[in-house]
Amino acid sequence: MSPSKIPALGYALLGLLQKPSSGYDLRKVFSSTSMKSYSGSPGAIYPALSRLEKAGLIRGTVEEGSGLRRRQIFRLTAKGLAELKIWIALPITREDLTSGLKTVLLRFALSETAVGASASLEILKSFEAALQPQLQTLREQLEKTKTVAPTSARLALECGIRSYESLNEWARYSIAIYEEQIKDR
Amino acid sequence: MSPSKIPALGYALLGLLQKPSSGYDLRKVFSSTSMKSYSGSPGAIYPALSRLEKAGLIRGTVEEGSGLRRRQIFRLTAKGLAELKIWIALPITREDLTSGLKTVLLRFALSETAVGASASLEILKSFEAALQPQLQTLREQLEKTKTVAPTSARLALECGIRSYESLNEWARYSIAIYEEQIKDR
DNA sequence: TATGACATGTAATCTGTTACATGATTAG
DNA sequence: CTAATCATGTAACAGATTACATGTCATA
Numbered sequence A, B: 001m002s003p004s005k006i007p008a009l010g011y012a013l014l015g016l017l018q019k020p021s022s023g024y025d026l027r028k029v030f031s032s033t034s035m036k037s038y039s040g041s042p043g044a045i046y047p048a049l050s051r052l053e054k055a056g057l058i059r060g061t062v063e064e065g066s067g068l069r070r071r072q073i074f075r076l077t078a079k080g081l082a083e084l085k086i087w088i089a090l091p092i093t094r095e096d097l098t099s100g101l102k103t104v105l106l107r108f109a110l111s112e113t114a115v116g117a118s119a120s121l122e123i124l125k126s127f128e129a130a131l132q133p134q135l136q137t138l139r140e141q142l143e144k145t146k147t148v149a150p151t152s153a154r155l156a157l158e159c160g161i162r163s164y165e166s167l168n169e170w171a172r173y174s175i176a177i178y179e180e181q182i183k184d185r
Numbered sequence C: 001t002a003t004g005a006c007a008t009g010t011a012a013t014c015t016g017t018t019a020c021a022t023g024a025t026t027a028g
Numbered sequence D: 001c002t003a004a005t006c007a008t009g010t011a012a013c014a015g016a017t018t019a020c021a022t023g024t025c026a027t028a
Helices: A008-016 A023-032 A042-054 A078-089 A094-099 A101-115 A117-145 A151-183 B008-016 B023-032 B042-054 B078-089 B094-099 B101-115 B117-145 B151-183
Strands: A058-062 A072-076 B058-062 B072-076
Touching: A008 A023, A008 A042, A008 A078, A008 A101, A023 A042, A042 A058, A042 A072, A072 A078, A078 A101, A078 A117, A094 A101, A094 A117, A101 A117, A101 B151, A117 A151, A117 B151, A151 B101, A151 B117, A151 B151, B008 B023, B008 B042, B008 B078, B008 B101, B023 B042, B042 B058, B042 B072, B072 B078, B078 B101, B078 B117, B094 B101, B094 B117, B101 B117, B117 B151
Parallel strands: none
Antiparallel strands: A058 A072, B058 B072
C-alpha cells in the first residue's frame, strides 16, 4: 500500500528498533557488531530517525527519570513493524545478490523474530533460487575470458564464483536446519 | 601527493579507461559484466567523467571521422594512470573487507595489467592478512551469541564466517599460482 | 574544576538516482 | 518515413560524509 521508498539504513534501524533504543545505542550497535557497513555517523542516523518518525514508523520519547541526561528512546509503531515485516519477507532477486548481499543477510537474520521460522525458510529458498542463474552467468563469463584476460582478472572472477558456491552450500545447510525445526514443531 | 578524494566509481572508470572508451562503452561494461554494482546510469557516469577530466586524470577527444555520430573517447592521462596505480596497490585493510569487497576485487583484477604480477601478489598477501582478524572476530561473536540469538541470526553469522573462509582459501590458492608464475619468470 | 566520555544534533558539500530531453543513425 | 536504438547529457532531489557545535555527566 505505502510507496515504501525507505533506504537500507532506515530498514536496518527499524530492525534494530524491535528493541527500543536511543540513537546513541544504535550507533554503538553499528560500530561494534558486524554491521559496520551501515554508517553509524550521527549525520546519517539522526536524520534517518527523524524521517522514520515523520513517516510514523517509529516514535521517540524523551526519557525522564533517573540518569537525566536527555536521551530519546525510539520504539517501533505498529505501522513500522508492519513495514519491517513486508521488507524482510520480500522475495530475493538476482539484483539483491549483486548489490545488496549485506542487506539480504540482515533481512534473514531478523526474519525469525519478526515474521517467524517458516518465513525464514521461504527467504532461504528464494535466496537459493536466485543464486543459480547468477552462478551460471559467472561460469559462462569465466569460460569466455579464460584465455584472453590476465591472471588476476580470471582469479577475481573465480573468487566471485567460489563466493556464490559457498553461499549456495550455506543456503542448503540452513534450509535443512529449518526443515528439521519446522517438522519437529 | 594529491589528496585523492575520488569515489569508487571514479576509480572504476579509470581502471576501464586503460582501454580508451566512450561514456556509452563504459555504461555497457557496467551493465553487461559482473560490475553491475556500479551504477552505469548516465546521471552518474557523465558527471563522473567530467570530474575526472577536470582533475586532469583523463582526456576526452571528440571522434571525428567515419560513423559521425558524436562520440567522445576518453583516455587516461599520465597523471590518471599514476593515480590508478596508487589506488590499486594500496594495502588492504579490515575496513576494505567489510565495506568494499567488490572494490577490493576490482583493484586486484586490474592489478596485473596496471602494476604487474608482483604487485598482484602483494595485494593477495595483504588481503589474506586482513582476513585473519576478521575471521576471529566473527567466530568470537558466534560463540557469544550462540545460545541467546534466534536461529536465523546465528545462521547469518555463520554465513559471514563461511564467506571469509572461502575468501581465505581463494587467497591461498591465488598466492600459490602467483608464486609459481613469478618463480618461472 | 577541568578533562573526557556521553548524547544529540546541524550545516556544507558531494554523489547518486530518477526522470526527462535531445539529436543522430539504422532497420523495417 | 517511422520506430527503435545509439549516444550524450541535464535538472531536481534524496541521502551520506565530514566536520563542527552543544550540553550533560562522571571522575581525577
